[in-house]
Amino acid sequence: MKTTRRSFLNLTPAGAGSPGTAGGLSLHAISARGREAWEAENGFRGAPVFVPPPEDDEVRISSNENPLGPGPSAVAALRSAYGSIMRYPMNAQISGTDLRRKIAEMYGAKAENVTLSAGSGEILRNAVRAYTGPGKALVTAECSYESPVRTARYFGAPVKAIPMMGDLGLDLDKMAGAAIGAGLVFLCNPNNPTGTVHSIADVTDFVQFVKKESPYTAILLDEAYYDYVAHPGFDTGAPLAMEYRDVFVGRTFSKAFGMAGLRIGYGFGQADTIAKIAPLALTFGTSVLSIAAAMGSLEDPDYIKQEIKRNEAARKLTHDFFSGHGLDPVPSNTNFIFVNIGRPAREFREACAERGIMVGRDFPPYENSHVRISIGTLEEMQRATAVFAEVLGLATADNQQQQ
Numbered sequence: 506m507k508t509t510r511r512s513f514l515n516l517t518p519a520g521a522g523s524p525g526t527a528g529g530l531s532l533h534a535i536s537a538r539g540r541e542a543w544e545a546e547n548g549f550r551g552a553p554v555f556v557p558p559p560e561d562d563e564v565r566i567s568s569n570e571n572p573l574g575p576g577p578s579a580v581a582a583l584r585s586a587y588g589s590i591m592r593y594p595m596n597a598q599i600s601g602t603d604l605r606r607k608i609a610e611m612y613g614a615k616a617e618n619v620t621l622s623a624g625s626g627e628i629l630r631n632a633v634r635a636y637t638g639p640g641k642a643l644v645t646a647e648c649s650y651e652s653p654v655r656t657a658r659y660f661g662a663p664v665k666a667i668p669m670m671g672d673l674g675l676d677l678d679k680m681a682g683a684a685i686g687a688g689l690v691f692l693c694n695p696n697n698p699t700g701t702v703h704s705i706a707d708v709t710d711f712v713q714f715v716k717k718e719s720p721y722t723a724i725l726l727d728e729a730y731y732d733y734v735a736h737p738g739f740d741t742g743a744p745l746a747m748e749y750r751d752v753f754v755g756r757t758f759s760k761a762f763g764m765a766g767l768r769i770g771y772g773f774g775q776a777d778t779i780a781k782i783a784p785l786a787l788t789f790g791t792s793v794l795s796i797a798a799a800m801g802s803l804e805d806p807d808y809i810k811q812e813i814k815r816n817e818a819a820r821k822l823t824h825d826f827f828s829g830h831g832l833d834p835v836p837s838n839t840n841f842i843f844v845n846i847g848r849p850a851r852e853f854r855e856a857c858a859e860r861g862i863m864v865g866r867d868f869p870p871y872e873n874s875h876v877r878i879s880i881g882t883l884e885e886m887q888r889a890t891a892v893f894a895e896v897l898g899l900a901t902a903d904n905q906q907q908q
Contacts, residue, residue, distance in 0.1 A: 562861055564861060565863045566863065566864055567864055568879060569841050570760075570763075571763035571765075571816075571840070573812070575798060576802060576812075577808070578801040578802060578804050578808065579801040579805065580798075581801060582797045583797060583801070586598070586793055586796075590793050594791060594792065594793055597796070599797045601791060601796055612743050615776070617776040618774060618775065619772070619773055620783040621769065621770070621786070621791045621796070622769070623790045625729050625756060625759070627770070627787065628771070629656070629727065632689060632753070632772075633660070635781045635785060636781075637662035637689050638661070638662050639661050639663075641662060641687065642683075643664050643665070643688065644665045644667065644691070645666055645667070646691075646693070646696065647668045647669055647870065648673070648696075648699060648868055648870065648871060649691065649697065650696075653691040665683045672835070673699040673843065674696070675694070675701070675703060677703065677710075680711070681711055681715055687722050690723070690724045691725050692711070692726050694742075695731075695837075698843050699835050699843045700837030700839045700843050701836075701838070704738030705741075708742055709742075716750075720750075721751070723752070724751070726742040726752070726754045727754075728741060728754055728756050729759070730760055731756065732760065732761035732762075732809055733816060733839050734838040739838070746774040754773045755771075756771055758770060760840060761816075761840070764795070767798055768790075769795040769798070769799050815883070819883045819885075820842065822883065822886050827893075830894075832847070841865070842877070843871075844875060846897060849874075850865070850868070850872050851867060853897070854866075854876065861892075862892045862893075864879075865877035865878060865879065
């Protein structure tokens with residue numbers, strides 16, 4: 506019998522404390538949010554939980570993925586790499602060193618300035634391991650990507666989470682003050698989940714202040730959503746990473762490049778900085794296929810331009826839907842939006858899941874007011890916004906005509 510999202514809700518996993526729960530968490534909640542939400546909340550503590558595969562009619566707009574996947578050049582590179590899958594990555598036709606050189610060339614640097622990783626998540630975790638500890642705090646924003654916080658707490662490092670600004674941007678001034686004497690600052694720009702972005706001028710001022718007042722504090726600039734930014738003052742912090750010791754950039758091929766399932770990303774900075782992070786990487790953590798696909802994708806800039814335009818159109822439709830109904834979406838420079846729906850995210854998420862639309866998890870301290878919605882295809886967002894209108898009780902052009 507086929508296991509569907511709805512039939513799964515009636516199953517009880519082995520070892521569950523009570524029927525319909527997994528460690529006290531509703532199976533309905535797990536299914537609606539997907540594994541990303543489970544791991545975000547449980548981190549290293551969570552036992553493996555089965556999350557059912559998508560149904561054919563399901564729209565998953567919960568994990569900030571590119572719904573179209575990688576471009577033709579990356580796919581062609583994948584096919585060519587099949588002949589090397591019996592090799593370790595350093596022995597393949599296209600090796601990790603080749604990719605590191607290719608990435609370094611984009612910044613006018615050398616392979617020693619780049620370390621590869623299983624997505625950018627491994628860079629984030631290893632940065633926390635390298636630079637924080639019981640006496641060296643992690644500084645981050647109160648509502649930002651959770652991985653560094655989970656890692657810091659697991660290894661016993663204190664966390665200083667700085668509240669957001671009124672527009673849900675990062676409070677760089679307060680983060681800079683908290684950074685003095687800290688081990689690592691995590692600066693997610695654009696920020697996940699709020700979608701806000703800071704200019705390169707502001708980031709430069711921040712880095713210069715922190716490195717002057719606290720020269721041994723490291724700064725990680727997470728640029729996972731770099732390709733989607735339309736803000737005219739934004740630019741990469743890579744030049745800052747080359748100028749300052751223990752300042753480095755994290756990037757991923759999981760977003761605009763459409764390769765979330767292949768798990769590949771990189772860190773960039775001074776050679777001495779990279780040398781502190783690279784040894785912590787999982788041995789052979791990037792595969793022959795992921796390396797080849799990443800290399801192929803870098804040779805196809807037109808695909809990224811097309812993806813940016815596609816995302817902009819679908820994001821505008823979604824933003825306009827909410828703003829047109831008097832709600833408050835945060836202006837986004839990413840492939841998701843963060844919107845004030847005036848009710849708990851869980852309530853909204855589970856109602857949408859019953860209608861085949863899977864949206865994002867809770868993001869404290871805004872879990873009772875805001876929801877993060879990833880941007881799918883234009884058609885998916887048209888279907889999703891119709892469901893949002895139903896769940897939120899909003900009038901649409903169609904039902905107004907019927908009245």
